Amino acid sequence: MKVYADNAATTKISDTALNAMMPCYKEIYGNPSSLHSVGQEAFHAVRDARAQIAEILNCKADEIYFTSGGSESDNWAIKGTAELMAKKGKKHIISTKFEHHAVLHTLKYLERRGFEITLLDVYENGIIRLDDLKNAIREDTALVTVMFANNEIGSVQPIREIGAICREKGVLFHTDAVQAVGHLPIDIEKDNIDMLSLSGHKFHGPKGVGALYCKNGIRLPNLIEGGAQERNRRAGTENVPGVVGMAAALKEAADHLEENSAKLTEIRNRVIDGLLKIPCSRVNGDRVQRLPGNVSMCFEGVEGESLLLYLDMVGIQASSGSACTSGSLDPSHVLLSIGLPHEVAHGSLRLSFCEDNTLEQADYIIEQVPPIIKRLRDMSPLWERLQKERGNV
């Protein structure tokens, strides 16, 4: 059996998105800035895509700026706001310890340039406490940036409440909603969001395209100088097939949000309950305030990379936050931020599902994971040591 369970990394493009894109390569290939008819067709395609995305998120079409993806949107929103607010003497930014690197590394960049950064605790369940936020906001706070849902452990923040606090205190609020858009109900107006980043390929759209929602009135500095695209703020010929495919994918995701969510929640809970029967295992992140398709667990005494490579051999594609898979010597900062010791974080497994996954696949995972864990533990001196320490030998 083949099980692709790495949808938080990227999704397969949907037929709907692909079918919407193809004419943009073959027939509507004009430049939206051209005045002739082929150009105008492309112009209309981009305009319609923008309007559709705005309608789904409940904002105005001219508040949507197309970008190359989530990382670009995050960089633009944070660096741009920093530049804007520094002129008013506000050089303090609040975020969380477990943001995506597109946010954390951008904050590091600003820190080196004289900004002060406060990273809120996310506690064991991966959710910030609103009182911590209230206490952290100061007179010189320029921005609060908190991710909507975490990419590794799936915990979902109380975005509406965070937004309300920011409004009350007069502080701008940005959210990296890359994992949430298309998966959770989002209403930009009701959720009190000033800026929001999203990425097309996380909801069955194409790669290399995303968007930044930026509330009218916030004059973010231009990201790319040049032509008049994106209201003069991000020059460059539009990725017409990309934005059209992204809009089609988002429409499809939004139209099926509730049924997908119900299906994914069932798959997710079945996998979590099934894998928790493995001794010395744990779930990471809140079990209720959680992305419907996210399973994040740790298995003591095993190392994540070995686990996921053995899983790949039985057809299951997953991911891990172990040091060996994070490309650094430390395990994922997300797992460390919720208080896991290094040796537990090394044994992490993330399975992220989409609506193409089935309960049969969930059962297959539940059947395949335990023998692999056992095999790895049988040859693990760490497991042997843990068993001795706990008097199990």
Next chain:
Amino acid sequence: MEYSEKVMEHFVNPHNVGKIDDADGVGEVGNAKCGDIMKMYLKIDDGIITDVKFNTYGCASAIATSSMATDLIKGQPISEALKLTNKAVVEALDGLPAVKIHCSVLAEQAIKAAVRDYYDKNGIEYDEAQFHFNEAHEHGVEE
């Protein structure tokens, strides 16, 4: 990042996995915090390594290098086993991704630690410098 076929072969079906209950020398290196621990068991007869087994907690390259290193020293005199470098193990595996080279250091160190344990147990004198290595291998981390 991509692993060679040789690495995958040794990772999927590692050779010499297990323990030796009456081992003549046992060496354990690495630490849980770094995410890799290697434990090597040697059976030694008349200066020859007649049997070797390992247990490893770690990533695919840690398991593959353990497997390859044990293959390379089995049946060899101790003097030869002590000459085994991580470079030789990596070459025998047709290379490792650059970020994984540090994992191969553990195999070399585990063998040396097991031989030293054998020397210590049997009151055999040796030159300490021969076994000098940084416990934290190339991670350069504390502990």
